[in-house]
Amino acid sequence: MSKSDSLQFLEKSAVTVAKELIGWRLYVKQTDNTLVGGTIIETEAYTQVDAASHSYRGETKRTSTMFGPPGHIYVYFTYGMHYCMNIVTGKTGSGQAVLLRSLQLDKGVAIARQRRGFVADNQLTNGPAKICQALSVNMHDNGSLINDSRFILKPPIVPVSSVATTRIGITKDRHRLWRFVAADS
DNA sequence: ATGGGGATCGTCT
DNA sequence: GACGATCCCCATC
Numbered sequence: 001m002s003k004s005d006s007l008q009f010l011e012k013s014a015v016t017v018a019k020e021l022i023g024w025r026l027y028v029k030q031t032d033n034t035l036v037g038g039t040i041i042e043t044e045a046y047t048q049v050d051a052a053s054h055s056y057r058g059e060t061k062r063t064s065t066m067f068g069p070p071g072h073i074y075v076y077f078t079y080g081m082h083y084c085m086n087i088v089t090g091k092t093g094s095g096q097a098v099l100l101r102s103l104q105l106d107k108g109v110a111i112a113r114q115r116r117g118f119v120a121d122n123q124l125t126n127g128p129a130k131i132c133q134a135l136s137v138n139m140h141d142n143g144s145l146i147n148d149s150r151f152i153l154k155p156p157i158v159p160v161s162s163v164a165t166t167r168i169g170i171t172k173d174r175h176r177l178w179r180f181v182a183a184d185s
Numbered sequence: 186a187t188g189g190g191g192a193t194c195g196t197c198t
Numbered sequence: 199g200a201c202g203a204t205c206c207c208c209a210t211c
Contacts, residue, residue, distance in 0.1 A: 044203070057197085060196080076203080079201095079202060080192070080193025080195080081192065081193055081194080082205070084203065084204080119206095127204070128204075129205065130204090130205080168203075169202085169203055170202095
């Protein structure tokens with residue numbers, strides 16, 4: 001699959017992408033040109049009809065990336081101290097994104113351990129803010145285009161099946177089964 | 186093993 | 199002026 005095929009995949013709706021993104025691999029280039037990242041094993045979909053989504057009340061300065069073209073990275077800052085990253089999906093202007101919630105690291109484990117304060121290896125990237133801390137992603141990366149920036153996204157080597165559940169850490173629209181987890185995790 | 190609360194600030198009401 | 203698409207520590211069971 002080529003670079004343009006990856007971008008074409010991201011034109012699908014957020015719910016479809018969130019489900020099918022399980023098993024894809026995300027890597028982020030570091031300042032020394034090495035890679036940190038691994039396999040995506042947990043995602044959540046957010047859309048404009050969804051009261052839990054940042055895009056629910058329309059475009060603002062903060063959410064403008066979410067309303068831009070698919071394939072870009074939407075980073076937001078929350079709880080006064082954490083960053084979380086999404087991949088924008090769907091038609092341009094539709095306000096959809098997929099939140100990355102958990103990765104299985106396979107590159108850059110040593111630097112990730114250092115950045116995460118030497119927690120247990122299974123806790124390095126098992127949360128949206130942990131991913132950003134381990135991969136060194138912050139607001140400067142907001143708006144970056146996948147495969148044309150620090151961010152590299154590759155399709156699965158073998159397809160990975162996923163299970164749909166309710167989302168985490170939200171108070172509105174909790175009923176939607178828009179969280180997807182790798183079946184074997 | 187599980188649960189409550191503190192840290193900390195940009196964004197929107 | 200309130201509240202998070204969170205994480206971590208500490209208390210308690």
